[in-house]
Amino acid sequence: MSTAALIVAAGRGSRASSPGSPPKQYSLLNGVSILRRTVLAFLNHPRISSVTVVIHADDDDLYMAAMKGLPAKLTMPLAGGTTRQDSVRLGLEGLVAQGHDAVLIHDAARPFVSEEVISGIIDALARAPGAIAALPVTDTLKEEAPGLLVARTISRDRLWRAQTPQGFRFNAILDAHRAAHTQKAGGMTDDAAIAEWAGLRVAIAPGSETNIKLTTIEDLAMAERRLQAETAYETRTATGFDVHRFTEGDHVWLGGVKIPHTQRLDGHSDADVVLHALTDALLGTIGDGDIGQHFPPSDPQWKGASSILFLKDAARRVTERGGRIVNVDMTILAEAPKIGPHRAAMQAVIGAALGLSADRIGIKATTNEGLGYIGRREGIAAMASATVTLPSTATD
Ligand code: MG
Numbered sequence: 001m002s003t004a005a006l007i008v009a010a011g012r013g014s015r016a017s018s019p020g021s022p023p024k025q026y027s028l029l030n031g032v033s034i035l036r037r038t039v040l041a042f043l044n045h046p047r048i049s050s051v052t053v054v055i056h057a058d059d060d061d062l063y064m065a066a067m068k069g070l071p072a073k074l075t076m077p078l079a080g081g082t083t084r085q086d087s088v089r090l091g092l093e094g095l096v097a098q099g100h101d102a103v104l105i106h107d108a109a110r111p112f113v114s115e116e117v118i119s120g121i122i123d124a125l126a127r128a129p130g131a132i133a134a135l136p137v138t139d140t141l142k143e144e145a146p147g148l149l150v151a152r153t154i155s156r157d158r159l160w161r162a163q164t165p166q167g168f169r170f171n172a173i174l175d176a177h178r179a180a181h182t183q184k185a186g187g188m189t190d191d192a193a194i195a196e197w198a199g200l201r202v203a204i205a206p207g208s209e210t211n212i213k214l215t216t217i218e219d220l221a222m223a224e225r226r227l228q229a230e231t232a233y234e235t236r237t238a239t240g241f242d243v244h245r246f247t248e249g250d251h252v253w254l255g256g257v258k259i260p261h262t263q264r265l266d267g268h269s270d271a272d273v274v275l276h277a278l279t280d281a282l283l284g285t286i287g288d289g290d291i292g293q294h295f296p297p298s299d300p301q302w303k304g305a306s307s308i309l310f311l312k313d314a315a316r317r318v319t320e321r322g323g324r325i326v327n328v329d330m331t332i333l334a335e336a337p338k339i340g341p342h343r344a345a346m347q348a349v350i351g352a353a354l355g356l357s358a359d360r361i362g363i364k365a366t367t368n369e370g371l372g373y374i375g376r377r378e379g380i381a382a383m384a385s386a387t388v389t390l391p392s393t394a395t396d
Helices: 034-043 057-066 084-098 115-124 170-182 191-197 217-230 273-285 308-320 340-354
Strands: 003-009 050-055 102-107 130-136 141-145 149-154 160-169 202-206 233-248 251-254 257-260 263-265 324-333 361-366 379-391
Touching (some): 003 034, 034 050, 034 057, 034 102, 034 115, 050 057, 050 084, 102 115, 102 170, 115 130, 115 160, 130 191, 160 191, 170 191, 233 273, 251 263, 251 273, 251 379, 257 340, 273 308, 273 324, 273 340, 273 379, 308 324, 308 340, 340 361
Parallel strands (some): 003 102, 130 202, 324 361
Antiparallel strands (some): 141 149, 233 263, 233 379, 251 257, 324 379
């Protein structure tokens, strides 16, 4: 049996997004959009032959960005209508040419649908032309009387809460939607209601408490917390080292701060050994080469460049992998100048570049007791370490 998934994502979702922000199905949950998560649930299911999304005409760009890199099992999106019912009907019409035996219709705002729930619907289609995922009502139900008083208690026996996916034999639900459209039977809030209206039998299959519909901003926040708690993070630490020799000049750059001195450090950029060591430490946490690889000294565009550029680039590389910098620590080896008076300024510059508070930025200095090249005041060296947390597995 060939089964299509039709994801309904044409709504504006005004309850969960502020004016001017994208509709909620495009908002990110732990770095991955809700719609992409929903689509992936069906793309990854072995018994689903194709996945198609019904979108709002204004959302083409949002959609393309959200679906980047997904396989061809995801077919071109279809334009929806003004109501959910219209959108589903237009989606079904758009699928006719694909010739599927069955279709599972699903809300974009339910990204946590499981493989078991999807399988349950497909299985249930063997005993009825329609099937819904549903859960028994567990709360006691009250009917309201005028004055916000309780009129009576309604038995919850045989009452179910309908979720999606809702599956149907393709031609049966297409005919039902066409008939409802022709006869102007509107206002139905799910596809099972259309099927019932058309006289189709609809089976009940197991839903899931985790298959929630993300409706409000609070729902989104709760889902985000849940995903973060489920994501396994790992901690990584790496080090960096750099040394530059003195040459004629009147200042040195150390830790992003310009310090008057009797000499300057020689180098292609501003020769800030502290930021160079720190940049290498950050690159080390993600195994992404070193500063010389990303900013070759042979490249004239980095002549005299502020080393803050290099540091920010390394931080961006960490962030792009979902990483967060926990702390950084530096030791400067120099007979002079004195570092103490400039420590707070260095923490401020590095803190601004990395988004870290001063208590996460260690800056220490030591002389070399007159020993070796540092002791002979031939140059300045710096060591750095960085600690980051990264998701230990990809989220998509
Ligand atoms: Mg260097």
